[in-house]
Amino acid sequence: MPTLAGDVAAASTPEAAGAALDTLVALALRQSPSLAAQAAGVEAARQEISVAGALPDPMVGLSAVGEDYPGAGIGTDPMAMTSLEVTQTLPWPGKRARREAAAAARVPELAAAREEARRMLAADVREAYADLHASEAASRALAEALAFLDILEPQAQARYETGAGELAPWLAVRREQATLASDLDREHAAALEARARLGAALADTTMAATVDATTLPPRHDPSMSGEAGEFATITMADAAARAAGLMRAAADVEGRPDLVLGAEYGWRDAMAPMVTARVGLEVPLWKGRKQDAMARAAAHGEHGALATARAARLQADAEARTLRARRDAADRAATRLRERILPLLDLAVESARAGYLAGRSGADELVMALRERATMRAELAREDSMGYAADARLRALAGRDAVAGDGKDAR
Numbered sequence: 001m002p003t004l005a006g007d008v009a010a011a012s013t014p015e016a017a018g019a020a021l022d023t024l025v026a027l028a029l030r031q032s033p034s035l036a037a038q039a040a041g042v043e044a045a046r047q048e049i050s051v052a053g054a055l056p057d058p059m060v061g062l063s064a065v066g067e068d069y070p071g072a073g074i075g076t077d078p079m080a081m082t083s084l085e086v087t088q089t090l091p092w093p094g095k096r097a098r099r100e101a102a103a104a105a106r107v108p109e110l111a112a113a114r115e116e117a118r119r120m121l122a123a124d125v126r127e128a129y130a131d132l133h134a135s136e137a138a139s140r141a142l143a144e145a146l147a148f149l150d151i152l153e154p155q156a157q158a159r160y161e162t163g164a165g166e167l168a169p170w171l172a173v174r175r176e177q178a179t180l181a182s183d184l185d186r187e188h189a190a191a192l193e194a195r196a197r198l199g200a201a202l203a204d205t206t207m208a209a210t211v212d213a214t215t216l217p218p219r220h221d222p223s224m225s226g227e228a229g230e231f232a233t234i235t236m237a238d239a240a241a242r243a244a245g246l247m248r249a250a251a252d253v254e255g256r257p258d259l260v261l262g263a264e265y266g267w268r269d270a271m272a273p274m275v276t277a278r279v280g281l282e283v284p285l286w287k288g289r290k291q292d293a294m295a296r297a298a299a300h301g302e303h304g305a306l307a308t309a310r311a312a313r314l315q316a317d318a319e320a321r322t323l324r325a326r327r328d329a330a331d332r333a334a335t336r337l338r339e340r341i342l343p344l345l346d347l348a349v350e351s352a353r354a355g356y357l358a359g360r361s362g363a364d365e366l367v368m369a370l371r372e373r374a375t376m377r378a379e380l381a382r383e384d385s386m387g388y389a390a391d392a393r394l395r396a397l398a399g400r401d402a403v404a405g406d407g408k409d410a411r
Contacts (some may be wrong), residue, residue, distance in 0.1 A: 007121040011185060011215065012215060013159075013214065013215060014215055014217055014218040015026065015217075015218060016215070017213075017214075017215040017216060018169070018217030018218055020211075021125070021126060021129055021217050022213070022402055022407055023175055024125055024129070024198075024202060024403070025122050025126065025297035025402075025404060026307065026403050027202055027204070027207070028121055028122070028124075028166045028201050028202045028338050029118060029121060029403070029404060031123065031203040031204065032121055032201075032203060033179065033203060034117060034121075035114065035118060035121065038110070038113065038114035038117060039114060041114075042107060042108050042110045042111050042114060044106045044325070045103070045106045045110050046107055047339075048103050048106075049100055049103045049104045049107070050100075051103070052096075052100050052102065052103035053096040053097065053099050053103075054096075054098070055088070055090070056089045056091075058086055058087060058088045059087040059088075059371055060084070060085070060086055060087075060216045060267075061084070061086075061087070062082075062083070062084055063082070063083050064081075064082045064398050065080055065081055065086065065266075067310075073264070076157045080230070080268065080317040081266035081267055081268040081273075081274055082266065082267045083264050083265060083266035083267070083274070083276075084264070084265050084266075085262060085263070085265075085276075086262065086263050086268070087260060087262040087410060088260070088261050088262070088263075088276075089259070089260050090254040090256050090258060090259040090260075090261060091204050091258050092253060092257060092259070094267075095250070095253050095254065095256070095258075098246070098249050098250035098253060099250050101246045101249070102243065102246040102247045102249070102250040103252070105239070105247075106158055106243055106366075107244035108113055108242075108243075109142075109236060109239035109240045109243050109394055110243075111239075112235040112236035112239045113236050114150045115232045115235070115406075115407040116231075116232035116235075116236055118231050118232075118404050118407055119232055119396045119397050119399065119404055119407075120396070120397070120406075121201060122396045122401045122403060122404035123392060123393040123396035123397065123401070124197070124202045125198065125202070125230065126388075126389065126392035126393070126396070126401075127197040127199040127389040127392065127393060128194050128195075128201060129194075129196075129211070129213055130213075130216065130385035130386070130388045130389040131190070131193075131385060131389070132195060132198065132211065132213040133213040133214070133215075133216055133381065133384075133385050134190075134192055134378075134381045134382045134384070134385035134386075135187050135188075135190040135191035135194055135197075135257075136187075136191055136213055136214065137214075137377070137380075137381030137385075138187045138190075138377075138378030138381055138382065139184060139187040139188060139191065139374075141374045141377035141378045142180050142187060142374050142378065142379070143178055143184060144374065145370045145371065145373070145374035146177060146180040146181065146184065148370055149173055149178070149367065149370065150367065151322065152173055152274045152363060152367075153173045153174060153177060156169050156170040156173045156363045157170050159363075164359075164403065165185040165362065165363070166362070169299040169361070169363035169364045169367075170363065171361040172285065172363060172364040172367050172408050173363050173364075176367045176370075176371060180196045180220040180373075180374070187378075195208045195211070195326040195375035196208070196312070198211060198312040200345050201316060209256075209299070215324055216384055216385065216388050217388070219387075219388065219391060220391070220395070222324075222327070222391065222398065223327075225394045225395050225398065225400065226320075226323070226394060226395055226397070226398020226399065226400045227320065227393055227398060228313070228317040228319070228320035228321075228398075229313075229316075229397040230400075230406070231312075231316040231319075231320070232397070232407070233315070233316055234309070234312050234313055234314050234316050234395075236241065236312075237305075237308050237309040237311075237312035237313075238309050240305050240308065240309070241302070241306050241308070241309045241374050243305070244298070244301045244302040244304070244305035244306075245302050245305075247298050247301065247302070248298040248299050248301065248302045249292070249296070250298075251294050251295040251297075251299075252295050252298075252300035253296065254294060255260035255284055255289045255292055257281050257282040257283060257284055257286075258281075258282045259279065259280070259281060259282075260278070260279070260280035260281070260282065261277075261278070261279055261280075262276075262277070262279075262280070263275070263276070263277050263278070263299040264276040264277075264278070277388075282395075305408040318395075320394060320397075320398075321398070323390045323391075323393055323394040323397075324390075324394065326386065326387075326390040327386075327390035327391045327394070328385050328387075329385035330336075330383045330384070330386040330390065331383075331387045333383045334380055334383040334384050334387060335380060335381075337376055337383065338380060341376055342373070342376055342377065342380065343368070345372055345373040346373065348373070349366070349369045349370060349373050350371075351369075352365045352366040353366055353369075353370075375397035376396075379400075402406040
């Protein structure tokens with residue numbers, strides 16, 4: 001089987017880039033320590049369901065009544081005896097079931113939070129790849145212009161020194177060389193930042209260093225990007241609201257008194273044993289105040305959770321609209337750059353170059369044309385990457401990522 005690094009480095013076509021990026025997303029989902037921690041949290045919550053509904057432990061007591069002193073024997077007093085007593089507290093009917101329901105409701109809430117994290121991680125990997133593509137494409141455009149100027153600079157110097165040209169064009173070339181070198185350094189730093197983000201998402205910085213982001217994956221049908229209602233953040237907020245409602249229902253009955261059942265067996269030497277049964281009812285004189293406060297707190301928590309669920313819907317809708325707008329604007333800008341602006345700039349460079357070689361114009365015009373073309377090429381890469389990243393994030397958040405999906409297969 002080919003190495004993952006080889007697959008990623010060989011992504012020279014959009015289709016190959018798409019397959020390599022899918023592999024990276026799958027790797028990130030498989031290796032993420034935060035997702036593993038959240039999965040453990042979901043399992044821990046499942047184990048707590050039975051704990052929440054468990055009965056209190058029984059209490060066993062041993063007592064001696066009527067002895068003159070220890071070891072003297074029970075004697076003949078009918079009330080004197082040695083007894084063993086077992087006591088069991090039984091929660092008020094419905095308490096245990098509500099406690100279990102409240103604990104069980106935490107599981108889908110935590111599972112939805114993990115699903116949201118899965119989708120966000122898939123989006124982060126694709127966005128980091130797109131940013132890396134933009135920085136590397138911009139670096140190539142700037143490096144090409146700088147290489148051209150490195151050839152042009154000694155020619156401009158020779159023209160000035162021989163009197164065939166003026167000082168200003170030579171200085172313009174040197175100034176632009178320094179400016180392009182600074183721009184190139186910034187793009188290299190941006191690429192390193194994108195690789196660092198990719199490494200964090202993959203939990204593998206070595207793998208991130210081998211990724212070749214020369215090509216963006218192909219884009220899918222924008223109409224199939226997904227809707228805000230499919231976002232996991234809404235599922236999580238709805239699950240939290242349901243859990244808060246069940247916690248409030250459990251808190252409402254916590255103040256009701258528990259039953260206490262007891263049985264005692266007493267030994268009375270030669271006399272017949274004595275069996276005693278007891279039924280007690282807890283008087284929530286002090287505990288009731290605490291439980292009433294807990295019930296009020298749970299009611300406020302439910303109100304807050306319902307408000308949070310409404311806010312999650314509004315936020316998801318706003319995020320979906322924002323991502324669509326960002327994607328569509330970037331796509332339109334990229335189309336203008338690719339079809340209208342860059343072809344004109346290519347002509348401008350060739351015209352300025354021909355004029356310079358023929359002596360009709362100075363080097364400063366050629367420098368300006370080269371700079372503008374390099375800038376627009378870098379801008380095209382950024383717009384392409386921005387459009388891809390926005391669409392990828394929208395798909396991932398809606399559960400339509402090609403690898404992460406909606407999480408149903410991962411549960």
